[in-house]
Amino acid sequence: MNNTSLILIIVGTALVNNVVLNQFLGICSFLGVSKQMKASISLGGAVIFVITIASAVASLLYDYILKPLGMDFMKTIIFILVIAALVQIVEMFLKKKSPAVYKALGIYLPLITTNCAVLGVALTNVQDGYNFIQCVTSGFGTAIGYTIAIVLLAGIRSRINEKDLPGPLRGAPIVMIAAALMSIAFMGFGSLVL
């Protein structure tokens, strides 16, 4: 357990196994919100915030409550409820304590409950047997990867919007083709030796 392994986890989750382009988690918001650059950046910020906290809480819950009690199989139910509650609490806390951040994140905060990336990261961390610090790091790295992907796609889409496309490709198909090309680019990170 040293600093290099944490950096490897961040690079691995953010670039090599990018949560959107490689693992296909959080596709709904990736395709839906990437229409506007500003919205994508806000959503990215909210996702970094929530995923990091959620993976910390999920890790503690699993290590100190679920595992000692032998309730491994309950992890899906517990995690989804904890995430839903957590998002609510974070929202209320931010509203009270730092209205500026709350306003910047806006409606993207509650949207994250159903973002499958949050539950996905919590479950993968547990499967990989990460300890608390590794869980938080991998959550943070994953969220960074999500933000990179959605901001890049938003940039590409703002260019696509100005172009005259063949009819059938307009809308969802061209966005997915752009995502495919991004995914090919991200495959290049796979050759990083980790």
Next chain:
Amino acid sequence: MKQYIERLWNGLVKENPVLVLMLGMCPALAVSTQAANGIGMGLSTLAVLVLSNFVISCLRKVIPDQVRLPAYIVIVASLVTVTELLIEAYLPSLYETLGIYIPLIVVNCIILGRAEAYANKHTPLLSIMDGIGMGLGFTAALTIAGAIRELLGAGSVFGFRLLPESFGMTIFIQPPGAFLVFALIIAIMNAIGIKTRQRKLVESGCDGNCALCSAVCETRDTDPAAEAEQKGGAEA
């Protein structure tokens, strides 16, 4: 009788969850590497969907309206856990290939979407048929996409070799292939005039409660910023 068959047709073709409503894209993109995986994932989701529609429809008069979404999430999560344990016990190889995507059925938008849009307003029998129809539609879309990807990527379909091994374009079984194949399927559907109907789902289904719906919808697409501003303005 007619309305039961209508439900099946509706889920399979008219409102196909993946190809028309564009719900549940995450598992669709992720597990469609082979036709067989598509069927496995599709049928697991179908099982959960039918049971959750049935349970929610039975309890629709018991669950108070204010807490219905948490209640639905608990019901769906329990059913998913049961399904996961059954698959792990009886189909270990499928469990290996689908991996994390089995527990993630909980956050599949199709399931909560159908609960909100259909099961909490209709009788248990009709809800079961709706679940079967939607589940079959999901399975069909995944299997078709899986077959295309397997054929182009590995030269076989359901493991039967149709093209020589040297033909395989591996990019199609890798992540970029998923985006490409779904983009092309949707483009072909656009070209032959089957419109994707996201807006309609929103009108009939989610009552504008975007917070708990992960559908890619027009309302949410266009005015999140405006909505946030309105919200902020109202509070100020």
